[in-house]
Amino acid sequence: MDTQTITDLIQQGLPDAVVRVQGDDGVHFEALVVSAAFAGKLPLARHRMVYATLGALMGREIHALALDTKTPDEHARASGAGAG
Template sequence: MFDANEIKRLIGASLPCDFVAIEGDDGVHFTGIVVSAAFEGKPMVRQHQAVYASLGALMGNEIHALQLQTYTPAKWETVRGELGL
């Protein structure tokens, strides 16, 4: 079983993030929001790949699933109110 706070720490250590939120209560399936300027100009699939790369071999092993929402800082300013964050 894995801890959501450790996933958050690993992502933040690998990517310059403005905001990271990770949740999961069963230790293997997680959801998350990651906001990073590193996502500028990248399609969503590349944004998700960057996050998965920050977790390395944990993905598919200790972490069975990570459902992501990724945003650039500019996009985050528009959607965070809609998400209530």
């Protein structure tokens, strides 16, 4: 498994998402997923939305996926945009 495939699958399932996936060993990955679809959802629901885009790959080809899920506003605040 590679980071580009995971990125592509998440973006297919969440078309508005900005996705950044990292992982060097082919089975353990970290992903930042920024999507307006996460608005009003708790972290567990957000993670389930991402896992749903990956289907059967989770637990098989992808052994671990650490997720950071944010709305665009949350991501902007976390990035320091607009701080002053």
